[in-house]
Amino acid sequence: MMASTAAVTGGAAGELGAPAASPAAHQRRVGARIRAGLNHISFITLAAILCAVFLCYPVLDTFWLSVHNVNEFGQAQGFSGFGNFSTVLHDPAFTGAVLRSGIWTVVVVGVTTALGLFVAVLLNQPWRGRALVRSLLLLPWVSSLVVTTLLWQWMSDPDFGALDHLLRDVQIIHGNLSWLGSAGYALPLMMWIAIWVSVPPTALIMLAGLQGIDRDVYEAAAMDGTRGYRLFVDMTLPLLRPVLTVTVLLNVIFVFNSFPIIWILTEGGPLGSTNTLPTYMYNLAFELNEMGAAAAVAVFMFFLLLIFSLIYTRLAWRNVR
Numbered sequence: 001m002m003a004s005t006a007a008v009t010g011g012a013a014g015e016l017g018a019p020a021a022s023p024a025a026h027q028r029r030v031g032a033r034i035r036a037g038l039n040h041i042s043f044i045t046l047a048a049i050l051c052a053v054f055l056c057y058p059v060l061d062t063f064w065l066s067v068h069n070v071n072e073f074g075q076a077q078g079f080s081g082f083g084n085f086s087t088v089l090h091d092p093a094f095t096g097a098v099l100r101s102g103i104w105t106v107v108v109v110g111v112t113t114a115l116g117l118f119v120a121v122l123l124n125q126p127w128r129g130r131a132l133v134r135s136l137l138l139l140p141w142v143s144s145l146v147v148t149t150l151l152w153q154w155m156s157d158p159d160f161g162a163l164d165h166l167l168r169d170v171q172i173i174h175g176n177l178s179w180l181g182s183a184g185y186a187l188p189l190m191m192w193i194a195i196w197v198s199v200p201p202t203a204l205i206m207l208a209g210l211q212g213i214d215r216d217v218y219e220a221a222a223m224d225g226t227r228g229y230r231l232f233v234d235m236t237l238p239l240l241r242p243v244l245t246v247t248v249l250l251n252v253i254f255v256f257n258s259f260p261i262i263w264i265l266t267e268g269g270p271l272g273s274t275n276t277l278p279t280y281m282y283n284l285a286f287e288l289n290e291m292g293a294a295a296a297v298a299v300f301m302f303f304l305l306l307i308f309s310l311i312y313t314r315l316a317w318r319n320v321r
Contacts, residue, residue, distance in 0.1 A: 059302070066299045070291035084296035093272055094297070097280040100187070101256060104276055108194045108258075109251045113244070115195065116202030121232075123203070124210045141200035149264045152193050156180060180266055183273035190261050190274065198255065202247055209243030210236070245316040252312075253305055277301055 066084055068076035088094050123134055140148065155162045156179035167173045179185045213236070221235050237244075259278040262268065268275035268283060275283070277297060285294035 062295050062298050062302075065292055065295035068292060070295070072289040072291070074291050080292065084292040085300075087290075088293050088296050088300070093275065093280060096272065097275045097277050100274070101276040101278075104187075104191065104194075104258075105252060105256045107191050108198065108255045109248060111191075111195050112198040112202050112251055112255075113248055115199050116206055116247070117244075119199065119203040120206035120210055121236075123207055137200050137203060139200075140197050141204075145197060145260050146264065148197055149193060149261050152189070152196075153180070153265055156189060181270060183270065186266050186270075186274050190265055193261050193265075194255060194258060198251060202251060205247050206240065206243055209240050213239050241316075245313075249309060249312060249316075252308065256305060257301070 069078045069080045070076055158176040158178050164176050179189050221231055257278055262274055262279050266274045268279040281294045281297040284290045
């Protein structure tokens with residue numbers, strides 16, 4: 001016992017009497033901290049520069065152009081105040097584009113969310129071939145949107161398209177349909193294409209959310225007698241709500257700003273009957289050379305999405321909490 005006490009006392013005394021770190025070692029540590037801080041600052045500075053060049057400057061330049069008279073070369077020539085906004089708001093085509101953009105966004109996002117949730121729940125169950133189906137689900141997503149749209153354009157051709165042949169074979173139609181020649185057919189077809197390319201990423205995000213739910217929750221619910229439909233409604237949906245919130249918000253932003261599908265298929269026609277705000281803005285800028293009015297439409301879209309995002313996020317996350 002005395003030997004142990006002596007050893008402990010000697011060890012403590014040795015620690016107390018240990019010499020302080022040398023000035024050179026202290027300087028090396030300080031230098032390493034400074035270099036690490038400079039590295040962090042350099043990365044942050046680079047990201048800030050890229051953000052300013054590719055994000056902040058275009059937004060600010062659009063705001064600047066929206067309150068100026070702009071020539072066909074995109075040069076601001078004089079302050080116009082809210083003249084561009086007044087011109088756009090009094091254009092009947094703008095009102096129609098706003099309504100179609102709302103219908104387009106609500107239908108595509110609503111159906112995409114429902115189908116994505118169904119596919120995610122299906123792929124979360126154990127069954128043979130699930131890995132293959134998960135891989136195939138990526139194909140519409142990883143394929144180019146332009147290529148996918150062109151394929152659907154060829155399939156919807158009234159003379160040799162596969163879509164009319166298929167519908168005739170199953171006795172749904174009895175003649176050729178001009179899918180892109182009528183707004184009654186063109187807009188639903190474009191909505192289906194948008195849903196086709198939006199379901200895979202939505203389903204994969206929801207699948208990741210489902211797999212992040214602890215299995216013990218389901219086991220505890222099963223012990224309480226909760227099964228089947230009630231298990232999905234009372235347990236799965238509330239736990240998946242944060243993922244659903246983010247997914248819906250991202251889909252609304254992407255779908256609302258969607259341009260390639262409509263422009264490739266109809267360019268907003270026939271007679272502007274499939275124009276949405278992105279195609280209407282493009283027509284103003286590059287077909288009619290009204291850059292100032294197009295910038296005003298872009299500002300309107302920016303604030304519309306910003307207001308929706310703030311209200312939706314506030315309501316959704318309040319319910320999540």
